[in-house]
Amino acid sequence: MGSLLLSRRDLDFLLHEWLDVTALTERPRYAAHDRATFDAVLDLAEQVATRDFAPHNRRNDTEEPTFDGTRVHLHEEVGKALRAFADAGFLGAGMPEEVGGMQLPATVAQAAIAWFHAANVGTSGYALLTVANANLLLAHGTPEQVETYVGPMLEGRCFGTMCLSEPQAGSSLADITTRAEPQPDGSYKVTGNKMWISGGDHELSENIVHLVLAKVPGSPPGAKGISLFLVPKVLPDGERND
Secondary structure: OOOOOOOHHHHHHHHHHHOOHHHHHHOHHHOOOOHHHHHHHHHHHHHHHHHHHHHHHHHHHHOOOEEOOOOEEOOHHHHHHHHHHHHOOHHHOOOOHHHOOOOOOHHHHHHHHHHHHHHOHHHHHHHHHHHHHHHHHHHHOOHHHHHHHHHHHHOOOEEEEEEOOEOOOEOOHHHOOOEEEEOOOOOEEEEOOOOOOOOOOOOOOOEEEEEEEEEOOOOOOOOOOEEEEEEEOEOOOOOEOO
16 A cells, blocks of 8 residues: 555656656765665655654644743654654755765755655654754854754754744844844854744753844944854753853
């Protein structure tokens, strides 16, 4: 019996008969792969999505996260599913081997992720925000930031969010009022209000890395002065970030 989540036949047709993704293995970056490894990744994605994500899709709607004034509570199946996702390597599916990723072509990595979108988009959101966060750090972060946060993200010990929009600005990011004031030690003190922070707080991981848009005072004339800041829930010394 075929999966009720996706048609594997359609997925194979798109990847192999139309896009010919195996041709990508001729490139040095993907030379360690072949059709067998691509198919094995898709098989594993279907298994994990079907076993760990799909069964609690409805429960996510009936048992939403709650906040007791101190911490956010989610039902236990969310954490179990995300642990299975991380243990299977999907957090780093498209990332380089040197940071612990599978180094799959983006086409294959996204095809694998499609199983999780189909099974449970709510639980998948925690993982996929983390993937986006890690990709941004790989592209623009300092070597120290990559070493400190990307590895733990791919292991599922650290999750990520995006803190962009504000109540008075919505999606008009040029109108944000959150400020980042330089401090003597080279850090910044960030002050403001953000909204729509999916996965903004939880107990699913040891840490949460928030990527926060803020304006830096004293920017050059004509510049909007908007910068992106890495704001971890827990600082490297183990203290809660204030």
